[in-house]
Amino acid sequence: xxxxxxxxxxxxxxxxxxxxxxxxxxxxxxxxxxxxxxxxxxxxxxxxxxxxxxxxxxxxxxxxxxxxxxxxxxxxxxxxxxxxxxxxxxxxxxxxxxxxxxxxxxxxxxxxxxxxxxxxxxxxxxxxxxxxxxxxxxxxxxxxxxxxxxxxxxxxxxxxxxxxxxxxxxxxxxxxxxxxxxxxxxxxxxxxxxxxxxxxxxxxxxxxxxxxxxxxxxxxxxxxxxxxxxxxxxxxxxxxxxxxxxxxxxxxxxxxxxxxxxxxxxxxxxxxxxxxxxxxxxxxxxxxxxxxxxxxxxxxxxxxxxxxxxxxxxxxxxxxxxxxxxxxxxxxxxxxxxxxxxxxxxxxxxxxxxxxxxxxxxxxxxxxxxxxxxxxxxxxxxxxxxxxxxxxxxxxxxxxxxxxxxxxxxxxxxxxxxxxxxxxxx
Amino acid sequence: xxxxxxxxxxxxxxxxxxxxxxxxxxxxxxxxxxxxxxxxxxxxxxxxxxxxxxxxxxxxxxxxxxxxxxxxxxxxxxxxxxxxxxxxxxxxxxxxxxxxxxxxxxxxxxxxxxxxxxxxxxxxxxxxxxxxxxxxxxxxxxxxxxxxxxxxxxxxxxxxxxxxxxxxxxxxxxxxxxxxxxxxxxxxxxxxxxxxxxxxxxxxxxxxxxxxxxxxxxxxxxxxxxxxxxxxxxxxxxxxxxxxxxxxxxxxxxxxxxxxxxxxxxxxxxxxxxxxxxxxxxxxxxxxxxxxxxxxxxxxxxxxxxxxxxxxxxxxxxxxxxxxxxxxxxxxxxxxxxxxxxxxxxxxxxxxxxxxxxxxxxxxxxxxxxxxxxxxxxxxxxxxxxxxxxxxxxxxxxxxxxxxxxxxxxxxxxxxxxxxxxxxxx
Ligand code: HEM
Ligand code: HEM
Numbered sequence: 001x002x003x004x005x006x007x008x009x010x011x012x013x014x015x016x017x018x019x020x021x022x023x024x025x026x027x028x029x030x031x032x033x034x035x036x037x038x039x040x041x042x043x044x045x046x047x048x049x050x051x052x053x054x055x056x057x058x059x060x061x062x063x064x065x066x067x068x069x070x071x072x073x074x075x076x077x078x079x080x081x082x083x084x085x086x087x088x089x090x091x092x093x094x095x096x097x098x099x100x101x102x103x104x105x106x107x108x109x110x111x112x113x114x115x116x117x118x119x120x121x122x123x124x125x126x127x128x129x130x131x132x133x134x135x136x137x138x139x140x141x142x143x144x145x146x147x148x149x150x151x152x153x154x155x156x157x158x159x160x161x162x163x164x165x166x167x168x169x170x171x172x173x174x175x176x177x178x179x180x181x182x183x184x185x186x187x188x189x190x191x192x193x194x195x196x197x198x199x200x201x202x203x204x205x206x207x208x209x210x211x212x213x214x215x216x217x218x219x220x221x222x223x224x225x226x227x228x229x230x231x232x233x234x235x236x237x238x239x240x241x242x243x244x245x246x247x248x249x250x251x252x253x254x255x256x257x258x259x260x261x262x263x264x265x266x267x268x269x270x271x272x273x274x275x276x277x278x279x280x281x282x283x284x285x286x287x288x289x290x291x292x293x294x295x296x297x298x299x300x301x302x303x304x305x306x307x308x309x310x311x312x313x314x315x316x317x318x319x320x321x322x323x324x325x326x327x328x329x330x331x332x333x334x335x336x337x338x339x340x341x342x343x344x345x346x347x348x349x350x351x352x353x354x355x356x357x358x359x360x361x362x363x364x365x366x367x368x369x370x371x372x373x374x375x376x377x378x379x380x381x382x383x384x385x386x387x388x389x390x391x392x393x394x395x396x397x398x399x400x401x402x403x404x405x406x407x408x409x410x411x412x413x414x415x416x417x418x419x420x421x422x423x424x425x426x
Numbered sequence: 427x428x429x430x431x432x433x434x435x436x437x438x439x440x441x442x443x444x445x446x447x448x449x450x451x452x453x454x455x456x457x458x459x460x461x462x463x464x465x466x467x468x469x470x471x472x473x474x475x476x477x478x479x480x481x482x483x484x485x486x487x488x489x490x491x492x493x494x495x496x497x498x499x500x501x502x503x504x505x506x507x508x509x510x511x512x513x514x515x516x517x518x519x520x521x522x523x524x525x526x527x528x529x530x531x532x533x534x535x536x537x538x539x540x541x542x543x544x545x546x547x548x549x550x551x552x553x554x555x556x557x558x559x560x561x562x563x564x565x566x567x568x569x570x571x572x573x574x575x576x577x578x579x580x581x582x583x584x585x586x587x588x589x590x591x592x593x594x595x596x597x598x599x600x601x602x603x604x605x606x607x608x609x610x611x612x613x614x615x616x617x618x619x620x621x622x623x624x625x626x627x628x629x630x631x632x633x634x635x636x637x638x639x640x641x642x643x644x645x646x647x648x649x650x651x652x653x654x655x656x657x658x659x660x661x662x663x664x665x666x667x668x669x670x671x672x673x674x675x676x677x678x679x680x681x682x683x684x685x686x687x688x689x690x691x692x693x694x695x696x697x698x699x700x701x702x703x704x705x706x707x708x709x710x711x712x713x714x715x716x717x718x719x720x721x722x723x724x725x726x727x728x729x730x731x732x733x734x735x736x737x738x739x740x741x742x743x744x745x746x747x748x749x750x751x752x753x754x755x756x757x758x759x760x761x762x763x764x765x766x767x768x769x770x771x772x773x774x775x776x777x778x779x780x781x782x783x784x785x786x787x788x789x790x791x792x793x794x795x796x797x798x799x800x801x802x803x804x805x806x807x808x809x810x811x812x813x814x815x816x817x818x819x820x821x822x823x824x825x826x827x828x829x830x831x832x833x834x835x836x837x838x839x840x841x842x843x844x845x846x847x848x849x850x851x852x
Contacts (some may be wrong), residue, residue: 059645125660126728130726188645217616230553
């Protein structure tokens, strides 16, 4: 089954987008314009019946399979609502408790992503009732500290070594790191909240919430532009992402099936997530004229096309000079210095949520990007690019990195398996 | 043009719901099963063309007219995303500056609700680009303190007298009240955020943000149950609301066209909004067994039907006793003691957003209801009901009122008029 996002074509409406996903999953090659992470549509056109017999429309009835080579929530199309939550193992909890926890979590996720309550026994909050799975995904990751607490130091991937410090960091340790990390995404805010509470409840005595953040993207059907989203600076965001159609997509994003050089073996099919809460200094940003904002990125705001012309998908012409002899895309433009060609091929799959937590203590909007990027190895993805950006990104004066995390996200669970089983029982 | 919500029928999918609204607006009586606040659909089935020529799907392309007898955002179907923001006039700003501000705000709202940028001159953030209006509404109200600051005390409605204290109040004054109040709702989070920033920008030097809150409801299409939403306790919420089909709906919700006894005249067609940020003590609530949760409200969680049987729309049988001789719907059940029959006919239109701001300082979820209720007179709506609830609501141990506001929301602006003009220039 294909497990790629619809990031390389434009579907002109959401139900067509979802339908294409189904067709793709069913293997009807002629229709595979771009698959949607293997989404299943219970009822694509108009109301239909979900497993519980309730009539649903296509947004609610779309389900993203829990099982697969990779965990869901990495190449799944951006969802309208997201929750990030990090946990620390409780004092006294070790490998055994962690294994039981991952087993409970996987089971709850498997059920909820199919539109069912998290457990057979009662006690469900009911918050998701009436809606279908709404493209719910629940993705689990391990932080560096998890391995010491569970006596698994020997299996800790080198890729989890702490990120270097960057000069622009203003990191709040209380909202950074964590033994365990869960990313929840859904196209309905109540479905997402329901999953968050269920995951918290299943943590039981084994783990305690360390930090928790909320985010959002466009609602399905609000735009005919499903390929990329806009961020709160108003830019189209996601254009330069690696495309599933590119031959090196898997190699860049996922640890190879045999563990590969990146290893360890239990990470086969997995990926490393770098999570940064990046505040946008919107009061300052919005004072810039649109032309100056566009020079900061190197792309037009209206349609995301490079300042050197064309459409959103046209390559940047980094050598082109303007009448004044200066490069049209400035030397410090964000899209120039973050591009793989400028970073020895370093690339990552950015899959963010925007966040907005009202007004901050300083009176400015507490809003920005829950930047999440996925790569087979952070040292060939986030790290070199952020190092470069840190030295000379025109965007830097308008953003502030306020929290950071790095998590090893194992491959998808096979039928009957739980996420992380190969680590915890291997 | 009809200006009623779809709260008295079940549309089985969102585009049918929207379509019915359009038909209603066009006056095709046979199709008026329930109008949607006069929503206009640029393209109901599949992609179409919005005013800017972009293809849009039905969620994005739905527009709620700004002009009308009443402001939009009162009987408009619940939107997926909401922002509440209160402003205080800046020191030195008086009636003249307030009139200019309401003129600017109305113009920005009129444009944005039609899917256009807030002003012709540049400087738009671009955050809403690619999406249509997405059912955006922007609703303006005046707080009690507005009238003293603008020398308009003589026109201050008696209905704005401070709400009484309630024993369960834990109100934070920094997040309560305000000279001016703006409610923003949209089915897309970026469209809503865009409108919030535009409204803040247009405030210019005339007014400063006092507080700001974010909320949400179901996404369009996530459920086939458009009549009511669920709240974060998992209950169907909105069932007992006055129905537009009832003969006293207008009288209960809106100040009469001639000002009526409620007066003053400038409030003709207006309504009073009571806004309460009500924290839910979810860690405690979720420990209750489902049966006990249902007794707290008097309705079933699964489908909202009364514990005395039937379906969601069946009347509560308040006299029915169980085998133990006790009333099936307990004496302190929330739906019993808040019902109009128990409160001398007092009724209000509840139109809330849920909120979730992560984890609070006390480690429990900072989540609950942005309770907003609309009535022609708070003394015949919110006040008597909340007095009763305050004395004996079974829900009280699970909620905490953390902020409060009361605002006079004038009638809708006529073409060429701005909201509040009859107050400020009358
Ligand atoms: C709030 C912070 C940020 C904003 C608003 C932002 C915005 C953008 C925008 C508008 C683009 C151009 C469109 C696109 O290709 O998506 C872009 C490209 C990109 N950004 Fe960022 N970005 C931010 C932070 C970062 C960070 C922290 C990294 C990694 C360290 C990063 C890496 C990239 C990469 C790799 C590209 C694609 C370049 C290419 O190959 O064309 N960005 N970003
Ligand atoms: C977080 C706080 C609250 C929650 C969770 C809540 C929940 C509910 C629920 C589940 C119902 C039954 C379904 C329905 O008719 O909508 C209901 C009914 C009602 N509630 Fe609340 N409520 C809250 C606060 C309030 C407040 C503060 C008031 C007014 C002072 C209020 C007034 C009403 C009214 C008038 C009804 C309808 C009763 C009827 O006529 O059947 N509620 N509420």
